[in-house]
Amino acid sequence: MTWQRDVDLVVPLWQGGDDVRTAAGASALARLIPPNGNRLHVAVTDGPRTTIDGIRSLDAIHGTLTRLRDRLTRRDPQRTLTLGGDCLSDLVAIQHLATRHPDMTLYWVDAHPDLNTPATSPSQRAHGMVLRTLLGDGHPRLTGANGAALPTPAVTLVGARDLDPPETRYIRHHGIAWVDTVELLADPTRVTAPRPAGTPAYIHLDIDVCDPFDLPAVAVPTPDGPRAGTVAEALAAITAHHDVVGIGICEYAPVIEHDEARLATLLAALDLTG
Ligand SMILES: [Mn+2]
Structure with missing residues (x-):
């Protein structure tokens, strides 16, 4: 069964990672995932790459996010799919859905x-810096x-393995839920364990969560990292356990040679392939 949502946002935002290869990910995902309702293509601001307040390309990023925020405010969707772009691509959608679903769990699969x-x-x-x-x-x-x-209790990290020391300290200090690669390999379906069934959830999927052997x-x-099949099992467990209200797929750089079937496994687990 196809996952039902109100709007698909195609967001080729790349300045968050300063890597233009991820811009092409948005249209590639739009080709792989059949539309379901409205599909909006959001224009990306091409501004200067100047660093402001410690953030590269802040002006350009802000321009794109403001356009996205305007669209979401006007349409007020309850369920969104974002096709990125880098990990910033679904920031505004998550902010919007968190106001619509105050008890939403955020799975950060990355x-x-x-x-x-x-x-x-x-x-x-x-x-x-997105999370x-x-x-x-x-x-x-x-x-x-x-x-x-x-x-912080609303967040579950899934597959995180490349952390800067301040990030590790923040996770420990706040006791953020974290399912690491070893736990994923042991039983990917345990990822939802502490969360009540049927509650709303958002899935932020940075496909670099998969081992580069499968998805370079x-x-x-x-x-x-875990193999794509293991990640797919975890995603399927989340979709089976929760009422999924939003999904964002990020950091795909289709220009790099790869086996598209691995990506299709992930999309199928999210009920996105029809
Ligand atoms: Mn990542």
Whole structure:
């Protein structure tokens, strides 16, 4: 059964990772995933790559996110699919859905926890700050008017394995739920274990969560990850356990040679292939 949503947002935002190869991911995903209702293609602002307040290309990023925010405010969807683009591509959709579904769990399925701030980020790339921004510690031009979109207990990290020391400290300090590669391999269906059945959930899928052996077509390949089949089992467990209200797929760089069937396994687990 195909997952029903109100709108598909095609967002070729690439300045968050400063890697233009991820822009092509949006149209490639739009080709692989049949539309279901409305599909909006969001134009990306091509601004200067100037670093402002510790964030590269902040002006350009802000331009695109403002356009996205306007669209979501006007349409007020209850369920969204975002086809990125880098990990910033679904920031605004998550902020929007968190207001519509206050008890929403956010599954951050990513080799990286994206918990840096402009002060701690070694790269000054905003795609490594997205989750921290959602939790309220972000640049004011990215957090939006409401500050924190979610509290830390609402988050489950899935497959995170490449962390900067301040990110590890933040996770430990706040006791954020974290299903690592070893636990995923042991039983991918345990990923939802502490969450009540039937509650709303958002799935942020950075496909670099998969081992690059299976899916090398990503901006930041990260070794020692789970195979795509294992990730697909975890995604299927989340979709079976929860009322999925939003999905974002990020960091796909289709120009890098890869086996599209591995990606199709993930999309099928999310009920996106029809
Ligand atoms: Mn990542």
